[in-house]
Amino acid sequence: MHSKVSDPVGGGQLAGTADDPIGEDALPDTARLGVKLVVAGAFGVGKTTMVRSVSEIRPLVTEETMTQASLGVDSTAGVETKTTTTVAMDFGRITVDEEMILYLFGTPGQERFWFLWNGLFEGALGAVVLVDTRRLEESFGILEKLEESGTPFIVAINTFPDSVSYSTDEVRQALDLPPGVPIVECDARRRDSSRDALLTLMHHLQKLADASELP
Ligand SMILES: Nc1nc2c(ncn2[C@@H]2O[C@H](COP(=O)(O)OP(=O)(O)O)[C@@H](O)[C@H]2O)c(=O)[nH]1
Numbered sequence: 001m002h003s004k005v006s007d008p009v010g011g012g013q014l015a016g017t018a019d020d021p022i023g024e025d026a027l028p029d030t031a032r033l034g035v036k037l038v039v040a041g042a043f044g045v046g047k048t049t050m051v052r053s054v055s056e057i058r059p060l061v062t063e064e065t066m067t068q069a070s071l072g073v074d075s076t077a078g079v080e081t082k083t084t085t086t087v088a089m090d091f092g093r094i095t096v097d098e099e100m101i102l103y104l105f106g107t108p109g110q111e112r113f114w115f116l117w118n119g120l121f122e123g124a125l126g127a128v129v130l131v132d133t134r135r136l137e138e139s140f141g142i143l144e145k146l147e148e149s150g151t152p153f154i155v156a157i158n159t160f161p162d163s164v165s166y167s168t169d170e171v172r173q174a175l176d177l178p179p180g181v182p183i184v185e186c187d188a189r190r191r192d193s194s195r196d197a198l199l200t201l202m203h204h205l206q207k208l209a210d211a212s213e214l215p
């Protein structure tokens with residue numbers, strides 16, 4: 001674990017103000033520590049939405065309008081209004097304080113793009129796994145990949161209007177998550193909510209780092 005991540009969340013505030021919510025300023029020249037985080041999850045679970053809502057730069061997204069041809073291939077059950085799909089990946093940036101910058105990488109959800117995942121977790125400190133409780137089983141593959149790669153993660157339940165509300169214990173059981181993996185609820189469309197999910201991940205990483213430094 002990176003020993004420099006000793007105070008990863010500063011005062012719990014991320015850059016961007018009411019006057020300048022995006023804060024598209026250049027990086028402060030005091031910036032020293034770039035932390036790579038991954039926003040992972042199945043197709044249509046809200047990854048692009050999360051990276052967009054929380055990034056201070058206009059995120060690089062490679063969204064393409066879904067063609068008729070892909071309609072039978074990509075499952076849109078539950079996300080019928082979704083008309084674009086992320087072909088490569090989302091990328092965003094958040095300045096935590098004058099030294100620390102978070103770089104967010106959203107994973108492509110469709111299995112046919114999984115070859116793009118090679119190397120995606122390399123150098124990543126951790127991941128937020130977004131899940132949709134209407135389609136929990138679609139998260140198994142992603143969770144497996146994270147466990148295989150040894151990338152620490154938290155689970156964020158993205159709530160949709162017709163989602164049945166499950167307790168975090170029920171979700172933990174359904175996803176077979178170890179007790180130490182934090183589970184939070186979030187609304188990926190809201191900046192504060194997406195930010196809170198990322199802060200939960202940062203606190204989790206901090207805890208793991210502290211634990212690994214114990215004699
Ligand atoms: N109600 C609701 N809709 C959401 C939320 N997050 C994403 N969506 C919608 O769900 C659809 C899929 O989101 P998207 O970010 O493209 O999913 P991705 O495939 O994981 O990148 C889009 O139409 C979003 O507007 C959320 O928290 N609540």
Ligand SMILES: [Mg+2]
Pocket residue numbers: 047048049085086106
């Ligand atoms: Mg996307």
